Amino acid sequence: MSKPKAAFYWCASCGGCEEAVVDLAEAILDVVQAVEIVLWPVALDFKLEDVQAFRPGEITVSFINGSVRSSEHEMWVKLLREKSQLIVAFGACAHLGGIPGLANCTSRDQIFQNKYVRSATVVNPKNVLPQTQTWVDQYNLELPEMWNTVCCLDQVIDVDYYLPGCAPPPDSIAKAVQAILSGNLPPKGSVLASEKSLCETCPRNETKPETFTIDSFRRLATDTPDPEKCFLVDGFVCMGPATRGGCGERCIRGNMPCRGCFGPTPDTLDQGAKFLSSLGSVSRGKTVEEARSFADSLADPLGTLYRFSLPSSLLQRRSCNKEVS
């Protein structure tokens, strides 16, 4: 019997998801033994035509990391969808949009202006900007067009499973691969991680009373978290209540609060809104003024509550009338 075929592909990715695969260390050799890798752009030279030549469904599983933000990405992931039985969105970027998805609070124009014109070190008197087509003498050079909006994978193709995390921890990668190889899979659409919230497995949960209140949030800039207390009780934003467990509470063990890379808890539509909801009982005040000052202590709610999930959130991006016209 021939080995199952597996493909890896990356869209707008930082490479950390690939590193996570390398961190499987010896375990990776087992994976190699069990599957035939038919696409891995960082490591192997397979051509577009090679993938096109596959029959629909001939690839058992494609792992795709990075967020989707150009027509080139779109073309590739649609092709892989057609040729694969299973698509796994690998890592926070593919799952939720990830940190690059924060670009949805700005626009391509602003990004270009800041990078190529207003930058503190750029010298660009003619306001040159990257172009999708450039003629240098008689030679034509092309660049892919960047989308204004960063997408997560399931906004572009149908996704079977999600492997959360930025980056996913090696043990959860190994588990997922095992599950796929053995066919022992949960229902389609599942996130391959815990069904609990991070708080439920957090070692600091014991220090978190049933009800507690705080006056205002503290900033990591000027305060150091207590090494044992629940961050929220201690006054720091910790996304634990709205975040799916399964990461091994990595940040918490580093004495830093969770920023939510595992995405929303099960059955949660919107990670940011869910966290916001939990804040109602956390702040103390009974007056409008107190509520206002509590809100003021949380700088940048959008970037904090949707650190990893802006593209997959209900509103998906910033938009205002001004920008449309």
Add this chain to the structure above:
Amino acid sequence: MPTEPFEPKLIGFLCRWCAYTGADLAGTSRLQYPSNLTAIRVMCSGRVDPTFIIKALADGADGVLIAGCHPGDCHYSEGNYRTQRRYPLLTDLLDQFGVERERVRLEWISASEGERFAQVVRDLTETVRALGPLQWKQRREALA
């Protein structure tokens, strides 16, 4: 040809113990107020998860009203305080998304304040009318 006046679509999350009854009263008293608001009865304003509000806006509402019992009158004692605490955070957040704060309003309306309810709806309708349609989906897609 005059363009059709914009009729805002509003969703109201109304606490059954107070504002919802207030709305009923406004209706039975035949008070004049615009029919733009679709009322949804909730057990307590404290139960209005920010998710509902954001989802309403994402799905086509132009504005949202959250109405509950006056401070101190909540049947679950703390519910409306919770809402009050979340409200400024929610509007800050919406502002960052580019949704004008005025589109989401929090009001305390007792069961007997039919006229107040009518007034709030009139106000919100006019405020949102002045802001224009939200049409989140179209706006968002225009920026894709």
Add this chain to the structure above:
Amino acid sequence: MTQRITINPITRLEGHGKIEIFLDAAGDVERAFFQVPELRGFETFCLGKPAEEMATITPRICGVCPTAHHMASVKALDDLWKVEPPPTAKKLRELAYNSFMFEDHLLHFYYLGGPDFVVGPVAPKAERNILGVIGKVGLEVARKLIQIRKDVRQMLETMMGKVIHPVFGLPGGVSKGMTEEERAEYLKIAERAVEFAQFSLTVFDSIVLQNDKLLDLIFDEAYEHKTYYMGLVDKKGRVNFYDGDVRVVYPNGKELEKFSPWEYREHIAEHVEPWSYITFPYLKRVGWAGFVDGPSSGVYRVAPLARLNVCEGMATPLAQAEHDRMYATLGGKPAHQTLAFHWARLVEALQAAERMRELLMDSEITGREIRTRPTATPQEGVGIVEAPRGTLIHHYWTDPKGLLTIVNLIVATNHNAAPIAMSVEKAARASIKHGEVDEGLLNMVEMAFRAYDPCHACATHTLPGQMPLRARIHDHEGHLIRVLCKDGP
């Protein structure tokens, strides 16, 4: 006849890199373009955020060297709030940073760039990968390699919460200290790290330096560029990855300038081309003269060889001896051989390991005071570190609340973008004459490329891996007339 050659090396350069080579009417190389087809816009989407979050946001610029971004960011935050971390915190950061340098350099040597040398540039493609390296150096060594990397990365995970995208540094210090038990355990790892780095140099010695063919390759003129060099040095002018002043030397090795991180804008500017999303930094004092080397072109190089070229010496004794040996072999300082980056990388790995050991022998590292609480009103801060791939600059401006108003980042691969394009062009010139494309082209281009270590996500070369290259040659009407493939099955 005009030909167009596209090489799609798919490297990890904030996106997938691409090279276009154009031939003139005579069939010789007229120009090579190195394009980066992606931009993510961190400088813009971070605006308005609390500055301290940059330490955990910016690592996502590159998951291959997240620790470098983390540290550059944290140092910019120290500067922003004008706080000096307590000695313990500083040592913990330096330890984490040197450990990261060590394992990253090793990964590059054994998994990515090394196979060219260790297994040999003309070895069958199926052997030119980590498995081939294992075959050559033996399973015992391979096991040691995997073990030491695993141990160091495990230690980093414990120290910094996460090894990919750490959560550790805070303005004025770190989030977590170290226990005595941990120190004892890590010291053992550091000892082994030093040994392994030394051993790796002997591997390089016996396999590369004792082999005339490989030595010739290092000295091959096609892999040479006489550029300026840039790197951080400490007060005594020695290599320092974590801290110091930026020193720039002329192609002849004389000092052009030395400046503090705060002054970088007076010395570095960036050039924009419409055909790439990456910018091309150059030395302001010299000016942008295009993609050329020599003293009248502001193009400079960074990364291991550049750092060794700018320093007065190494900061640790064993590395110093290796440094001397390297320059004796290469014919003095500075060395311009692009392929010597690999050698320099191993010398640096040794310094990093020695520093790990030094820091872990210092009992202050387990001190309890790990943070100086910032109290000043923030305004502007600059942080510079040496990432494995070169000088990395973070510069933030904030409002009085510490919310970001301007962000300027110059990442390691930025600096090398122009040199990479030039190296590729040079390799192409050497192997394309009168329209005849030598089969060796791709090999040379690939080796030129790898020397810069454009990023080691490419080092997921654990598998049959090779950096895949393909040249498509088109006639002047755009018809595909020939495809050159390398290492593709």
